Amino acid sequence: MPTLRQIAxxxxxxxxxxxxxxxxxxxxxxxxxxxxxxxxxxxxxxxGIAAPQVYESSxxxxxxxxxxxxxxxxxxxxxxxxxxxxxxxxxxxxxKGWEGCLSIPxxxxxxxxxxxxxARYRTLDGQELETEFAGFIARVxxxxxxxxxxxxxxDRLESNRDILCERxxxxxxxxx
Ligand code: K2U
Ligand code: ZN
Numbered sequence: 001m002p003t004l005r006q007i008a009x010x011x012x013x014x015x016x017x018x019x020x021x022x023x024x025x026x027x028x029x030x031x032x033x034x035x036x037x038x039x040x041x042x043x044x045x046x047x048g049i050a051a052p053q054v055y056e057s058s059x060x061x062x063x064x065x066x067x068x069x070x071x072x073x074x075x076x077x078x079x080x081x082x083x084x085x086x087x088x089x090x091x092x093x094x095x096k097g098w099e100g101c102l103s104i105p106x107x108x109x110x111x112x113x114x115x116x117x118x119a120r121y122r123t124l125d126g127q128e129l130e131t132e133f134a135g136f137i138a139r140v141x142x143x144x145x146x147x148x149x150x151x152x153x154x155d156r157l158e159s160n161r162d163i164l165c166e167r168x169x170x171x172x173x174x175x176x
Contacts, residue, residue: 002039005054050147061144
């Protein structure tokens, strides 16, 4: 049975620390941690989560896009566990989209992201994959990859005017 982890809130140094690469293939403890991370993300109704958000400064995150009120067209996907990622190519095309963060509750930001990326990463078995991501999945991947480098979505905003409080965001975006 996985354990729900506490989520670090902005201000805790772990969210501003460069995460350490993980040793692969994963042993029992890392696999158990990945299960805890997934359960914690699902409990928070997230579409992604990164290890530093649960106070583990390790280069590991989960991407689990699904249709949600803010992104009704987001693709449904099996949760992807990503270890030691490197984004190796980014499109010139940049798209702005509203993001939230489990570590920064109560606000939303209009964040510019690359529309398409190509990333090299490892699976828990140690297999190296290189995959292209686009659209909302690329957005989530970039959001989580930022967490491994001590970056949060607020850092990428073009203006503080691109921040809304959750209640006002929902009022303006009633489907959410
Ligand atoms: O890393 C996190 O804090 C998890 C975020 C990931 C996210 C990435 C990109 C765009 C939005 C969110 C959470 O899933 S927060 C909950 C959420 C879910 C869907 C849309 C907005 C916020
Ligand atoms: Zn986040």
